[in-house]
Amino acid sequence: MLTLFPRWGQKVPELPEVETIRRCLEPMVVQRFIKSVWVKRESRLLRDTVSARDFRSRLLGRKIQGLSRRGKYLKFELSRAELLLVHFGMTGSLFFTKHGEKLPAHTHLVIGLSKGDLVLADPRTFGRLMLTGPDGPHPALAKLGPEPLARSFNGPRLFNGLAGRRAALKSILLSQGAVAGVGNIYSDEACFAAGVRPTRPAGSLSALEAGALASSIKKVLKKSIELKGCTISDYHWDQGRSGGFQDRLKVYGREGLACARCGSIIQRAVISGRSAFFCPGCQR
């Protein structure tokens, strides 16, 4: 029986969830050939960068040689130096299913492989598909900061990325330039673990605080990957099985509840339109 992964209706945005998907799909897609491509005509996910017709013809017949990840982007490394980038936006989902299974609503792409189909659905269409040929890396990737789990990302590197910035720490973390792959959940969790408030001006962090934050980012992301990401709403990483990190959340989504560490009431602030949760007792 083939694994359906993830279940329909899931949402897959931040680095640990994308990495969970990558690890699950890799053994099912690598070394397989693309035998068919169905892409919704005029799919918004293509963003006018390539026509549906060209997109299809450039994928057909290629071999999937590798599946990797950069930040929140999933990268299908195809034969003849073609690269397919998938970004999931807020509601994108990608799963492997048997041929001929009923497709979920908002399906935008079906890639037929030898033993099943890769299906991409995205109700809100904030996700995007990018095809980059032998000309080189896509500009979207060039804007990304260091990979948080790489050795090259450390306290001094983060300190430099925050230096001189007056915007809220949370805004800088979400902008992907100081570090890649951190989103709304994990920025709050990492700030809590490091004892700094997400509302602080980014440049106000000391070298010591930036070091603690860099370590916390690594720690939180690694732990979540280990637990197969967060299950919030209806995201599942496999049939009926959930990711486990949502039970480890210390502040995200916990406005008005007592902090498990110090008992203070967790607060919510709005930072450039996004919710930020923090503990006034544990974070300075």
Added chain:
DNA sequence: CAAAGAACCTGGCGGC
């Protein structure tokens, strides 16, 4: 150039 806010979309939820 940097920062803040709007825009892009659909769907689920709680309140009335």
Added chain:
DNA sequence: TGCCGCCAGGTTCTTT
């Protein structure tokens, strides 16, 4: 039961 406003894991464009 409906209808309405609010909220959602992200990025990009516009405005200040």
